Amino acid sequence: MITDTGIVVAFYVIGITTVASALMVAAVRDLIHAVLFLVLSFVGVAGIYVVLSADFVAVAQILIYAGAISVLLVFAVMLTPAGDRRNSETAFRAPAAVLAGLVLAVTVFVIYDTNWRIASHGQFGATAASLGRAFFKPYIVPFEVASVLLVAAMVGAIALTQEEGEDGAA
């Protein structure tokens, strides 16, 4: 439980901004606008991380989501023709909304129904150094697997986008 007034206020401001911009992603008509709202939402999530004293994750979030993934999204949107840049919905809109509402209801019920084992003080030194030690001691295997995954993804992305019959020379 965090009771510091400033942090609580910050949490609510950031949280409301994040959720609102996420809703705008669903609502706006222009795909580029949607991407820009998504960036705002990503930055908001990074703010939530800071509130929860996970500085390193917050910075990584900004670097990867706001910096890299959103740029990739912009790239993908701009590669498609202007006619496809409408952020329109399929016929599944209503069922999707119902499903989303159900998921939300169930999750909120579970959240309030569960008896969480809350730590009394809950403070720990989550510095970059301690995270690094965690990665290279107990989590070394997942870490290596993740790097293999990244390489595989990179190779896959290049292979998928390669033009057939030439070496990608533009």
Add this chain to the structure above:
Amino acid sequence: MPLKSEPVEVNIGPQHPSTHGVFRMVATIDGERITDVRMVVGYLHRSMEKLAEERTYTQNIPFTDRMDYLSAINSNLGYCLAVEKLAGIEVPERATVLRVIFSELQRIASHCMATGAFINDCGAWQTPVMYTFRDREKVLDLIEMTCGARITTNYIRIGGVAFDIPDEFLPALDRLVNDDLPQRFDEYDRLLVGNEIILMRARDVGVVTPELAINASLSGPMLRSAGIAWDLRKADPYCDYDTYAFDIPVGYNGDSYDRMVIRIEEMKQSLRIIRQAVHRLTGGPHKTEVPLALRPPEGEAYARIESPKGELGFYVVSDGGPAPYRWHVRAPSLINLSVLKEMTVGQTIADAIVTLGSIDINVGEVDR
């Protein structure tokens, strides 16, 4: 299967920082690559050729100033040569030498401008243009010293030149030609000719093949860059150019880089010519008196000179009256521009700008 993209038409000009005036180039592009270019000229058309039919031969000289305003003296010279040929006027020895000195000075000024603007089109942030302008200013100072005007000089007249040189001219010319400019040109060599980025930007960009150059009737540095040794000062000498010792620099590849280097080399050759010309300055009159309302005999004449941009020809037809019956200009800028499409299609927009800069057009001359 290539990624499908929509062609986009981009208007480069008439108001664009790098079209050297009001030239318009409608480029159809696919991504950054140009697939088609349409040229639109005429935004600066002032109807000079028609207007000239209502004015006397002497009154027409200022029009030539305003054609290629960066090398006004050369335009004056071409026109006056044509009229002198038509009317059979002899030009005094001193006037011929003065004409050589000033047209070579003007060539340096024009090439300075062309080189600086070209590097500016390559994207250097004003620095080369300021360097070359500094040297152009010094040349223009000399011109101003003699005839009082810097750009639209109206200096060369039918039968000679308008004014004799003042006393302080020769010492100033000596300083400029023997001290200042050689240093400056070495500076250009160091700054521009070996510059890796300029090499990358201008090498193999805007290539003109020799066949294309001849078929399109190109001239000047455009033609010489394609590897064809052709310079009217040697090929069809006027003003006794055949008696001066100078070389014609000729390139190999016909690309934008060659054109830049050729211009720098030509400036050095111009210095050589001026040094020789100064020694030939004899006494005597600086012009033959011709009547203000000159009435050349019926007939036609074509005179051509090697202007900084290329072959500048004037075709003058007289019906015996005080005004030319027809006055036509073979403008090198316009004819050199005509191959822009062949040079740019397949390149990127950035290359097209570099290519356009290397052609060294002057819209005043293109549209007249």
Add this chain to the structure above:
Amino acid sequence: MPPDLLLAAIRLEHVLVLGALLFSIGILIALSKRNAVGVLMGVELMLNAVNVTLIAFARFVVSPRPLDGQVFAIFVITVAAAEAAVALALAVAVYRHRETVNIDEIDLLRW
């Protein structure tokens, strides 16, 4: 009013509700968007929501290794990056062959 609804403090439940909201918005986007890139945006939002919950657990819940939540979150971010790259490459590849990125027109199981 139950004390955990008070706005005077951040409790675990508050953060989890935030995560749940983001997650359901992500579902809404991912299931209803016509454009493949739009669908991907929804998926990214859902991954973010999961990360929020992970960080919240790391911060609030008793655990022998309190760092695990953050470590896991970083793994999720890594996977998300890889997934985004591959998915966008797929979108581009599909567009190249079918000239559309509308998922209701990409109905063949081949290209």
Add this chain to the structure above:
Amino acid sequence: MPALLTLITHNWYDIRDLSNLSGKIEQLIRDANGPGWLVFVVSALLGAAGIVSFIGVAAIINIWIERRVVGRMQSRLGPNRAGPFGLLQPVADAMKLMQKEVLQPKVADGLVFSLAPIAFTVPGILVMAVLPWGRNMALANVDAGVIFILALTSLGALAVFAGGYGSNNKYALFGAMRVIAMLVTYEIPSVLALLGLVLFSGTMNLSGIVLFQAKYWTPLLLVQPLPFIIYFISSSAELNRTPADLAEAESEIAGGYHVEYSGMKFGLFYAAELINAVSVSAIIATVFLGGWWFYKLDEVVPGWMIFIGKIYAVYFLFVWTRGTLPRFRIDQLLAFAWKWMTPMAFLNLVLVAAEVLIWNETGVSAGLVLPLYAVINTAFAGALIVAWVKVMGPKFSRFPERLRYYSQIDVPSLPAVAPRMDEGAPGLTEGRSA
């Protein structure tokens, strides 16, 4: 009130480290039993005020510096009319910009168009918050500071894209797409370059990096010359400065992403570019030149003054390249990042990792190992660059041979053309009278 008076009278001269002053203020609040959050708010406000005022002044001064320095490089004077030495020229410029009408194209994307200049300004200012201005003078001593600044510098490009896209102009869209391509490309070498430093100094905290340099009396520039070059080039690409100002490319796409902006919105873009330049200069000054530390000088001179001096030393480098070099073409610039800088940065990273390992395992004294590494790394950087030029250097189809010189030319004899007048062409005078 008397306490505040004492604070000012007793501490005004203590400018060596401004954290002393804010510490005193915090102490004052605590003594007065002020609430805990007030301490945070006051110290945050103080720091923010300091940084924002520095940035405001720097943006104005930089316009003057840039124009004067570039003017000198271009053999002209630069602004010299408004005020002494033209110092008031930026003020005059700003006033002119404020008076101008802010135009917005009818087809522009209103919200994106308006927010882009603001969003462009923010990252540059935020970077300043994590930089150490003195031994204790960092507004936010973020643990992962290096990643933080990398994250922020990539956000600016997104704002540029928004501006270019929102203008709904072909030229602006060109600029926007170029920015995105450059961001994707140049992010990698710049991350890798800074990663080498992080490895070497063993910390991602920017204060920690400075303390490392102060401890061993070695600016990391000496030990890591190659990352400096790589980071300098990639940050000038991210900053949109010549030779990589492709997003503006005045001579090609007529201003690029800000072609539709006017008035103070354009002014904001212009100022933000200068602010970002200062931020990147400050980052380089921190991680490569040792920030507030300069041998024994930081014991005499306030650290932040040394820091500002270093910022402007780096900024001068940026102005210098801008005043000298022409622009790359977009494909050349991207190829340069992929084919040159990324592999070089990787190789450098491997070397640095090996060096750090050797240093840690053998435990040789720093006095011996650092000069050795400096020599090795400089030689490595030189060798790598030379090798790359040899292997990857631009190969022109026909590399410049010297021009040929002709003193005589052959004039082909043309077939004689019969004069047209003889063939009974209409007489000239007839045509005239008609």
